Every structure is written in C-alpha cells, then in structure tokens.
Amino acid sequence: MLAGKKIAIGISGSIAAYKIIHLVRLLVKQKAVVKVIMTPSARDFVSPLTLSTLSKNEVLIDMASGNTWANHVELGRWADLLLIAPLSCNTLAKMAQGHCDNLLLSVYLSATCPVMVSPAMDEDMWQHPATQKNIGILKKFGHTVLAPHHGELASGLIGEGRMEEPEMILAHIQSFLGDTTDKSLEGKxxxxxxxxxxxxxxxxxxxxxxxxxxxxxxxxxxxxxxxxxxxxxxxxxxxxxxxxxxxxxxxxxxxxxxxxxxxxxxxxxxxxxxxxxxxxxxxxxxxxxxxxxxxxxxxxxxxxxxxxxxxxxxxxxxxxxxxxxxxxxxxxxxxxxxxxxxxxxxxxxxxxxxxxxxxxxxxxxxxxxxxxxxxxxxxxxxxxxxxxxxxxxxxxxxxxxxx
Structure with missing residues (x-):
C-alpha cells in the first residue's frame, strides 16, 4: 500500500522516541522510502545509528556535517508526508510560532507536503492552555494531529499524553497515503x-x-x-x-x-x-x-x-x-x-x-x-x-x- 511513498520522519526530544524504531521498521516493510530528521536533543533518547540502519538512509541532525550541507528545502519538497513523532511540547510551540533553530524546523517550514504530528508529553503539559492553543494553530495550518492517548506516562502518572502506538500511526499513514481509488462501497x-x-x-x-x-x-x-x-x-x-x-x-x-x-x-x-x-x-x-x-x-x-x-x-x-x-x-x-x-x-x-x-x-x-x-x-x-x-x-x- 505504501510502496514507493516518500516519508520524512521528524523526531523531537521525548522518551517516546523509542517507538519510532518500530515505526520505521513497519514503514520499510511496507516498502516506503523513509528519511529521518532528528532534533539535537532527540539523540539523548534514540540512536541515530539504529534509525539509519533500519531506514537504510543517513539520519540528519545538523544543518551541516563537514563540508556537506543538509538541504532542508529539498527535503521539504521530497516527501509525500512529513510525520513529526514524537512531537514534544517545545517543538510544538516552535512550530506554532514559526521558529527555526534546528534542521527539523527548517524542513518543516520548507515542507510543501502534508504534515502529520503525534504529540507526546505529560498530562499537565498536554492539558495546559498554551499547549492546546498551539495544537489549535497546527490544526488551522491544516496539519493532521494524532491526539495522544490515556495511559501510563514517563512520569509514572496515568493520564492523557501517551503517544499513539506505532501500529496505529502506520494505519493513519496508510489511510492518508494509501490507495484512494478503492470506491468499492460508493453509493452505499x-x-x-x-x-x-x-x-x-x-x-x-x-x-x-x-x-x-x-x-x-x-x-x-x-x-x-x-x-x-x-x-x-x-x-x-x-x-x-x-x-x-x-x-x-x-x-x-x-x-x-x-x-x-x-x-x-x-x-x-x-x-x-x-x-x-x-x-x-x-x-x-x-x-x-x-x-x-x-x-x-x-x-x-x-x-x-x-x-x-x-x-x-x-x-x-x-x-x-x-x-x-x-x-x-x-x-x-x-x-x-x-x-x-x-x-x-x-x-x-x-x-x-x-x-x-x-x-x-x-x-x-x-x-x-x-x-x-x-x-x-x-x-x-x-x-x-x-x-x-x-x-x-x-x-x-x-x-x-x-x-
């Protein structure tokens, strides 16, 4: 269903980043082409080596590496979908306000493709009026927001803020990018x-x-x-x-x-x-x-x-x-x-x-x-x-x- 689809995954600093390892594997098994962009803080939660091995593409973190420039404009135009998951409270706020202080945000602001985000944070952060205002801004931008679920959080609390599971993110992507020609129930x-x-x-x-x-x-x-x-x-x-x-x-x-x-x-x-x-x-x-x-x-x-x-x-x-x-x-x-x-x-x-x-x-x-x-x-x-x-x-x- 996703064969040949080009998916850019942006990972921000959150403990939920470990889930993206499984998501990348699922996408590659679907024969999607996956490129991963990480914020600098995301390296504290998941290994770029693991992600590059699974995606079969170099993981991009910095605007430049040695004499090589990471072309954020090209990345933003390359993808059929930009998925930012996990979306931390900090990256959410920067996206809503148009800040651009790392490669991921540069790719986001250059993206001409649809954007999907999957937030992950503690319940009180998720429920805060500032966070909900920023989520509302992203929705007004036309982005797809996969709302977090109720469950066990990194803080040890139980509440809303748990990132969507990889299998469900895959299902959302399949629905979003999948075969739209199937009209087997049209008129029913x-x-x-x-x-x-x-x-x-x-x-x-x-x-x-x-x-x-x-x-x-x-x-x-x-x-x-x-x-x-x-x-x-x-x-x-x-x-x-x-x-x-x-x-x-x-x-x-x-x-x-x-x-x-x-x-x-x-x-x-x-x-x-x-x-x-x-x-x-x-x-x-x-x-x-x-x-x-x-x-x-x-x-x-x-x-x-x-x-x-x-x-x-x-x-x-x-x-x-x-x-x-x-x-x-x-x-x-x-x-x-x-x-x-x-x-x-x-x-x-x-x-x-x-x-x-x-x-x-x-x-x-x-x-x-x-x-x-x-x-x-x-x-x-x-x-x-x-x-x-x-x-x-x-x-x-x-x-x-x-x-």
Missing amino acids: NVLVTAGPTYEAIDPVRFIGNHSSGKMGYALAKECRRRGATVTLVLGPAPAVLEQDLSDITLIKVTAAEEMYQACMDHFESADIALMAAAVADYRPAAVSDTKIKKQESGLELNLVKTRDILAALGAIKTNRQVLLGFALETNDEEAHALEKLHKKNADYIVLNSLNDGAAFGADTNKVTVFTKTGEKFGFASKSKQAIAKDILDIIVKTDITTI
Whole structure:
C-alpha cells in the first residue's frame, strides 16, 4: 500500500522516541522510502545509528556535517508526508510560532507536503492552555494531529499524553497515503455501532464495560474511505474518537435502549450494518433518581435484559442488506460465534477471543470472520484499521452480488 511513498520522519526530544524504531521498521516493510530528521536533543533518547540502519538512509541532525550541507528545502519538497513523532511540547510551540533553530524546523517550514504530528508529553503539559492553543494553530495550518492517548506516562502518572502506538500511526499513514481509488462501497449507506453502553443505576453509577470503540471507529473510517455514506452510532468513548469524522454522521448515545432506537431508525436505509459496539446485555430494572447511599447490608440489583440489537436487525433484514456482528468469547469460542451467526440471522460474525489476545482498549486485535455460507477467514494480530480493511474486503468479495 505504501510502496514507493516518500516519508520524512521528524523526531523531537521525548522518551517516546523509542517507538519510532518500530515505526520505521513497519514503514520499510511496507516498502516506503523513509528519511529521518532528528532534533539535537532527540539523540539523548534514540540512536541515530539504529534509525539509519533500519531506514537504510543517513539520519540528519545538523544543518551541516563537514563540508556537506543538509538541504532542508529539498527535503521539504521530497516527501509525500512529513510525520513529526514524537512531537514534544517545545517543538510544538516552535512550530506554532514559526521558529527555526534546528534542521527539523527548517524542513518543516520548507515542507510543501502534508504534515502529520503525534504529540507526546505529560498530562499537565498536554492539558495546559498554551499547549492546546498551539495544537489549535497546527490544526488551522491544516496539519493532521494524532491526539495522544490515556495511559501510563514517563512520569509514572496515568493520564492523557501517551503517544499513539506505532501500529496505529502506520494505519493513519496508510489511510492518508494509501490507495484512494478503492470506491468499492460508493453509493452505499453503511450503519456502524461502536463503543460500550452505560446502563444507569443512579445519577452517578452505571453498569458498563471496557470497550474503547476503536474497532467500530476504524470500520466507519474505512467505509468512508471506500466511498460509502456512513452513520456512526457511538456509545460513551474517548473524545479522540470524535476527531477526523468529516463526512460521517455521528449519533452519540449512552444506554443500550438509545443505541437500539438509533439503529432501528437508520437500518431501513442501510445497505450494510456493522454492529461493533459492546452493548450491555442487562440493565437495572429500576433507576434511582438520587444517589444510593452505602448500606451496611449491601446492595442488591434486579437486572433485566436489554433489547438485542443484532437479533432485532436480523429479524427485519432484507435480501439486499448485509448484517455483520461481533462476538467476544472466553470459551468454546468458535461454537458460540457460529451459534450467534445463525441464531441472529447475521451474514458475518467477527470472533474475538480473550484466550487469543483480544483486549478492550488495545490498538491491535486478532480476529476470525465466519460467513453464513460456511467460510472462515483467520487473521494474525494487526492494527484495528488493518482489520477493518480485511473485514470489508471479505464483505465486498463474498457478497458482491448483494451489495
């Protein structure tokens, strides 16, 4: 997908620089041409020798080396994409204000190609108004910002500021620079669900799960890339999943009943429905209007079933519609997935097994896809964006007469 694409990677001074070693390797395996530019402080975090060996190109740090001048104008015009990752708070501020005191900034200011940045910093630095103002400036410049994630930080704290993982950066680059001629879903309406649902117990407590919504988000973006008109029904999920949703209709819901109603409202006009949300199976029979106080005797909750969205759509599905569901299993995985496929009248079931590396919130996944006609497609662990592509490839190839 990236064969022959020219990618310049700028590395600034951040502990997250170690991740770029893996990213360079991934890009080279995709047959991209990679050149690395480092700020002087980045050398404290990652070895130029390692990066030059993996990229098969000299790593550039200084404006001049001996009698040789690093032509920043040529570099800025050479690349199909300039990726700056990790983007430190300091380099971010300099980019926003147009400062030019090192080679990387000179290349940036000379770049005629698109620019993508992946920030990495501590949570308080990321949340500071000055940082958010500078991020806003870069977005106004038209740059793509890969927002950092919530997780463990170098300081030992847990919070926002963790740089995007290499596999996901690769997926963003593939989406950005990949084949734009694939219009296999052009003219099709696609309904996607993503994220968890939260079932209220009282005004401050709920029943939920750890779903991040990333798989459904990746499916929605891949459908859009292929030319579809996309409606995304999104349960409670990180705000980062609401970014980069241009040309996608976003419907935000909280509870299973709200997701059910949104799906029923939009399914009739859908050609394809991809049910990736982790919908709660049960909800409290009664919701307290006030916070339930702690009691010495404990608390008993009476739970009732939520409405089964996949089964409801399967019951009204027409021959022109394609319905796909997900099954997260912990035992007898294949048997349970196939039972769900047929019982709910789906056309496809995507199996995730907790015994095979599946995990809520991760950027990667390992899945097996089963079809109603008895076919089985297994995939190795890969980014969720790549899995979204695999899933849609299967639908297009096996249901081409339908869609």
